[in-house]
Structure formats: structure tokens, C-alpha cells
Amino acid sequence: MPLTVSVVIATCNGERFLAQALDSVAAQTRPPTEILVVDDGSADGTRAVVAGYPDVRWLSQTNQGPGSARNAGVAASGGDLVALLDQDDLWEPAKLERQVAYLEGHAEVGFVGALRMEFLEPGDAPPVWVRHLGVEVPSCEPSALVVRRAVFDRVGPFDASYRFSSDVEWLVRARDMGIKDVVIPELLVRRRVHAGNDTHAAHAAAGEVRRILLSSIRRKRQQGRSPE
Amino acid sequence: MRRDAMRILVIDARVVTPDRDGGSLRMLRLLTILKGLGCHVAFAPDFPRSFPPFSDSLDRDEARLRDAGIDLPLGPAAPTVEAHLEADGRRYDVVLMTGVHVASKYLGRVRRHAPGAVVVFDTIDLHFLREYRAARLTGQVRRLQFALKVKRVELAVARAADVTLVVSERERELLGREDPAIRVSVIPNIHDVAASVPPFASRAGLLYLGAFTFDPNADAVTWFVRDILPSVRARLPGIRFTIAGADPTDEVKALAGDEVTVTGYVPDLAPLFAAHRVFVAPLRYGAGIKGKLLSSMAEGLPAVVSPIAVEGIAATPGQDVLVAGHGTDWAGHIARVHEDEAVWTRLSDNGQALVRRHYSTEVVEHLVVGLLQDIAVGSMRPAPGACAEGRA
Numbered sequence: 135m136p137l138t139v140s141v142v143i144a145t146c147n148g149e150r151f152l153a154q155a156l157d158s159v160a161a162q163t164r165p166p167t168e169i170l171v172v173d174d175g176s177a178d179g180t181r182a183v184v185a186g187y188p189d190v191r192w193l194s195q196t197n198q199g200p201g202s203a204r205n206a207g208v209a210a211s212g213g214d215l216v217a218l219l220d221q222d223d224l225w226e227p228a229k230l231e232r233q234v235a236y237l238e239g240h241a242e243v244g245f246v247g248a249l250r251m252e253f254l255e256p257g258d259a260p261p262v263w264v265r266h267l268g269v270e271v272p273s274c275e276p277s278a279l280v281v282r283r284a285v286f287d288r289v290g291p292f293d294a295s296y297r298f299s300s301d302v303e304w305l306v307r308a309r310d311m312g313i314k315d316v317v318i319p320e321l322l323v324r325r326r327v328h329a330g331n332d333t334h335a336a337h338a339a340a341g342e343v344r345r346i347l348l349s350s351i352r353r354k355r356q357q358g359r360s361p362e
Numbered sequence: 363m364r365r366d367a368m369r370i371l372v373i374d375a376r377v378v379t380p381d382r383d384g385g386s387l388r389m390l391r392l393l394t395i396l397k398g399l400g401c402h403v404a405f406a407p408d409f410p411r412s413f414p415p416f417s418d419s420l421d422r423d424e425a426r427l428r429d430a431g432i433d434l435p436l437g438p439a440a441p442t443v444e445a446h447l448e449a450d451g452r453r454y455d456v457v458l459m460t461g462v463h464v465a466s467k468y469l470g471r472v473r474r475h476a477p478g479a480v481v482v483f484d485t486i487d488l489h490f491l492r493e494y495r496a497a498r499l500t501g502q503v504r505r506l507q508f509a510l511k512v513k514r515v516e517l518a519v520a521r522a523a524d525v526t527l528v529v530s531e532r533e534r535e536l537l538g539r540e541d542p543a544i545r546v547s548v549i550p551n552i553h554d555v556a557a558s559v560p561p562f563a564s565r566a567g568l569l570y571l572g573a574f575t576f577d578p579n580a581d582a583v584t585w586f587v588r589d590i591l592p593s594v595r596a597r598l599p600g601i602r603f604t605i606a607g608a609d610p611t612d613e614v615k616a617l618a619g620d621e622v623t624v625t626g627y628v629p630d631l632a633p634l635f636a637a638h639r640v641f642v643a644p645l646r647y648g649a650g651i652k653g654k655l656l657s658s659m660a661e662g663l664p665a666v667v668s669p670i671a672v673e674g675i676a677a678t679p680g681q682d683v684l685v686a687g688h689g690t691d692w693a694g695h696i697a698r699v700h701e702d703e704a705v706w707t708r709l710s711d712n713g714q715a716l717v718r719r720h721y722s723t724e725v726v727e728h729l730v731v732g733l734l735q736d737i738a739v740g741s742m743r744p745a746p747g748a749c750a751e752g753r754a
Contacts, residue, residue, distance in 0.1 A: 351480060
């Protein structure tokens with residue numbers, strides 16, 4: 135039986151790029167079952183952009199960060215699979231087709247990523263943290279992920295106490311629990327690098343990454359496993 | 363100590379001497395970045411009392427680390443790395459070992475006494491590559507055999523570590539070709555640019571900088587003085603060449619003469635960089651990336667270099683630095699930079715811009731955070747039956 139797919143897009147002040155993201159969803163060769171946009175307290179014209187897409191469900195909340203917004207979208211959606219997408223990124227047309235087909239054929243795999251390539255928004259200067267512009271990189275970042283709902287049930291939601299890195303924390307937690315994942319070795323996601331990317335706040339993000347790694351090391355040590 | 367502080371143990375050959383060698387400078391700055399990211403950092407040298415010539419400045423060098431907030435856990439209770447690992451290894455979340463000799467010596471003990479810790483092997487430069495090149499240059503079979511032995515050990519340590527650090531994308535690719543299963547991250551040298559650069563007109567002469575306890579440096583200056591400098595003098599009569607750096611060998615000291623100065627150890631390098639017009643890096647072998655070249659670029663001093671000296675550095679020849687492929691190019695390149703203010707200014711500006719873009723503290727901090735994240739997340743596994751290289 136084919137699996138149903140929910141697309142969850144968390145956004146905050148996304149009017150600049152959101153329409154392009156939604157268009158890339160609309161162009162999927164395997165259309166999703168439903169599309170949800172969770173507006174995390176936008177103060178711009180995000181709602182008006184979404185209104186231009188009658189098939190898209192719009193949810194809103196006061197600003198609580200991307201982890202919380204993604205959780206709201208996952209909770210409100212009903213598909214067997216959840217495909218996340220960030221407002222500023224783009225999917226290649228075959229993205230869902232490839233990833234969903236893989237999950238349909240591999241019941242032992244809990245979630246899949248894909249190759250992604252970063253591109254610089256024309257007119258924006260490359261931020262210092264950019265490492266892989268124009269290079270295909272295996273990714274399990276949100277825009278590349280398709281996750282079984284059952285995996286969210288087992289691993290739990292994103293930990294919204296992480297302002298910048300709740301996606302990384304979830305990924306590490308899932309892997310530490312032994313959830314199996316693979317990367318579909320095909321370029322399916324384009325990640326936009328622009329002046330407004332959230333990951334700019336290096337020091338705050340660094341503290342979170344340190345916390346994630348430390349929790350993982352200590353978790354594995356308690357389980358008697360050596361780190362990967 | 364905060365309970366949520368990540369505890370990192372760094373095992374190096376000896377207490378770092380950042381005023382003497384580029385490898386030490388990179389390590390001190392890496393320790394400082396880790397400390398700045400909120401980690402608790404302990405530093406344990408394989409030779410706790412160091413060895414000559416480094417032991418002379420041991421007290422000062424230890425004080426420098428303590429001033430940077432780095433813990434020095436070796437002492438009467440645990441006088442050696444091994445004793446410290448036995449007593450306290452379990453406290454550490456991450457153990458970083460530098461260089462193949464130290465890493466191969468301690469890897470087993472670290473796994474035994476620090477179970478569960480992430481083990482990082484910092485190559486500094488790929489030693490087997492450096493040794494192989496030395497063997498090729500000298501034609502000595504014994505050196506080649508040594509290089510092959512180093513390679514076996516270096517690859518074995520890299521495979522056994524959780525993550526291996528190299529200083530350049532080039533060495534990452536090279537290691538990846540040797541064994542794609544080795545997890546490699548790039549943490550380069552770390553340099554911040556000088557705020558002010560004295561102008562072209564106030565400078566003259568050529569500068570070399572190197573720690574002469576490291577063989578390729580002595581080879582470079584003796585070759586340069588013997589084979590290159592005469593042709594430079596033919597174009598620029600009376601030009602002076604300054605050879606700076608700690609612990610010059612007798613062979614290097616013997617190069618001193620009317621127009622060649624051998625300074626020995628210089629506590630503050632900034633005045634030297636500011637007074638000279640061209641930095642030369644005529645290295646004929648080596649590996650990794652050259653801290654001396656990045657230091658020179660950071661100070662706005664243009665450089666004329668050998669291909670080996672610029673290897674691994676993200677510089678564009680002709681734009682950021684002049685690269686002399688063969689002996690005949692050297693004098694022409696040096697004369698151009700030394701005599702043409704427009705060329706000098708362009709190279710000076712571009713060199714500083716390159717350092718800012720790739721090797722500044724801010725940029726490397728991002729790389730270190732990325733490294734911690736990569737360690738936490740682990741490898742990205744391609745779907746079976748298909749192949750994907752690299753990691754997120």
C-alpha cells in the first residue's frame with residue numbers, strides 16, 4: 135500500500151522565499167498527501183503568500199523557534215511519512231518520489247536524507263560559515279529529511295529548548311536510539327545561503343552543538359557503547 | 363567547572379612554543395578556540411619536562427597555557443600522560459592526540475582508560491607525505507622505507523580514531539583516496555590579520571622565517587642562498603636577506619655574511635614582517651600548510667614561494683602570492699614584488715583578504731563547531747547499492 139506523505143514547512147517571516155519553496159513542492163512528480171505551513175509568529179506578509187496556495191493548510195503560533203513550529207506541524211499532520219522543508223530551500227521535482235519509494239521498499243529504514251547543494255542568493259555576500267557552496271553533500275538537514283511518523287512517535291519531538299540546532303539534536307538522538315537512516319545519493323535539495331540564514335549566530339549555536347555532543351557521548355557511555 | 367562543560371584532553375609531544383614554531387601556534391589558537399566555546403581543556407605533553415632546546419623556556423611556556431585558561435594536569439600525583447590517563451581518563455569526553463608518534467603511542471591507552479571518549483587524531487601535517495617527499499629529494503632508500511612505515515602507522519591510527527584532522531582540503535582528499543572510510547575534518551592554521559601595514563616605501567629586503575628544529579627549513583634557506591640568491595643579487599645589487607627563526611643549525615648560521623643576517627629566535631615577529639618587502643618561502647619538501655606563509659600574508663607582507671610552500675593554502679597564484687616553479691623564476695618574481703609598488707600593494711591586500719576569508723579565528727571557530735557537530739551526528743550513510751562520498 136502506498137504511504138501517505140505530509141509536507142511540513144516551518145516559517146518565520148518567510149515572505150521573501152516561501153513562494154519558491156511552495157512551488158518546488160507543487161512541482162513534485164509524486165505529490166504529497168497534504169502540505170502544512172506553520173507560521174512561527176511572522177510579522178511580514180507570510181500569510182498572504184500562503185493564501186495564494188489554496189491546497190496549503192496554514193497554522194500559526196507565537197514565535198517559539200523552528201523546533202516548536204516543526205513539532206506543531208508534525209502533530210497536526212496525518213501522513214505516514216513527514217517531509218520537512220525550510221522556507222528558504224528548494225526541492226528538486228523527483229525528491230519525494232525517490233525518497234518515498236525507498237522508504238516503501240525498506241521497512242527497516244526509519245528516515246532518509248539526500249544530497250543537497252548550497253547556492254548563494256544573488257546579491258548576498260557569502261557568510262563566513264559557508265563551506266560547501268556548489269558542492270553535492272550528503273545531508274540529513276530538515277529540508278532533506280523524510281521521516282516515518284512511527285519514528286517521531288519513538289524518538290519524540292524536536293527539543294524546542296534548542297533555538298538553533300533542534301534538528302541536529304533530534305538527528306543525534308534518533309541515531310543514538312539505533313534508528314536506521316540512509317542518504318539517497320541523488321541531488322534532491324537546494325539549500326539557499328543568504329544574509330538572513332539563522333545559523334549566523336555562531337556562538338549561541340556553538341553552545342547548543344556542544345550540549346548535543348556531550349549528551350550523546352554521555353548517553354552512549356551509559357549504554358556502554360563507544361562513540362561512532 | 364560547570365557540569366555541562368565538555369572535557370577535552372589534548373596530548374601533544376611537548377608543551378607548545380608558539381613563539382618558535384607554526385605547529386605550536388596553531389595548537390595554542392585551537393586550544394583557545396575550544397576554551398572560548400566553553401570547553402574545559404587539559405593539555406598533557408608526552409615529554410612533561412620537554413627537551414632541548416624547548417626545555418629552556420618551559421616555565422614560561424607552561425605559564426602561557428595557564429594564562430589562556432588551559433589546565434596542565436601532569437604533576438607530582440600524575441607525572442606522565444599514562445599515569446594521568448589511568449587516574450583520570452574517565453573524566454574526558456574528547457581526547458585529541460597530535461602527530462602520528464604521540465597518537466600511535468597513546469591510542470590503545472586512551473581507549474582503555476577513557477572509554478566512551480571521542481578520539482580525535484590531529485595529523486598537524488601528513489607525516490608520511492613529508493617523509494616521502496624528503497626521501498624523493500634526497501634519493502635515500504632508508505628514508506623511503508621510513509616514509510612507508512610512517513604511512514602504515516599514520517593510516518592505522520586514522521582508521522582507529524573517531525575523527526582525523528588535517529590542515530587542508532588537499533590533505534583531506536589525499537587521505538580520502540588512501541581510505542574513504544577514514545572520517546576526516548579540516549582544521550587549518552589560525553591567523554588574524556594585522557590592523558596596520560607599513561607602506562612599501564618604508565621597507566626593503568627579503569625575509570625567511572622558520573623553526574630550524576624542523577629539517578625542511580634548513581634545507582630551504584641553504585638551497586636559496588646557494589642557488590637563488592646570486593641571481594637575485596644580479597638584478598637587485600646589495601639586497602639583504604634576513605633568516606629569522608629559533609634554533610638555527612650550524613649550517614644555517616654559516617650562511618650569515620655581509621648581506622645575509624641570521625637572527626635566531628625573535629620574540630616579536632611583527633617588526634620583522636613590517637620592515638621587509640618580500641617574504642620568501644623556498645621550501646623543497648614538507649606537508650600540511652605553512653604557518654610562516656600565512657603569518658606573512660596576515661601581516662600584509664607579499665610572498666614569493668615554492669609550489670610546496672603554498673600547497674594546501676587556498677591562494678590563487680599571481681593574485682594572492684607569486685609561485686616560483688623553477689629556479690629561474692625566483693629572481694624575476696622577487697624583483698617584481700620588490701620594485702613594483704602596484705604589484706606589492708595588490709599582493710599585500712589580497713593576502714590579507716585571503717587570510718581573513720579562510721584562516722581567521724572567526725572562520726576556524728565555525729569549523730570547530732562544525733567538527734563538534736559532525737562528531738555528534740556521525741557519518742552519513744548512502745543507501746546500499748549506491749555510493750555517496752563525504753559527509754554533512
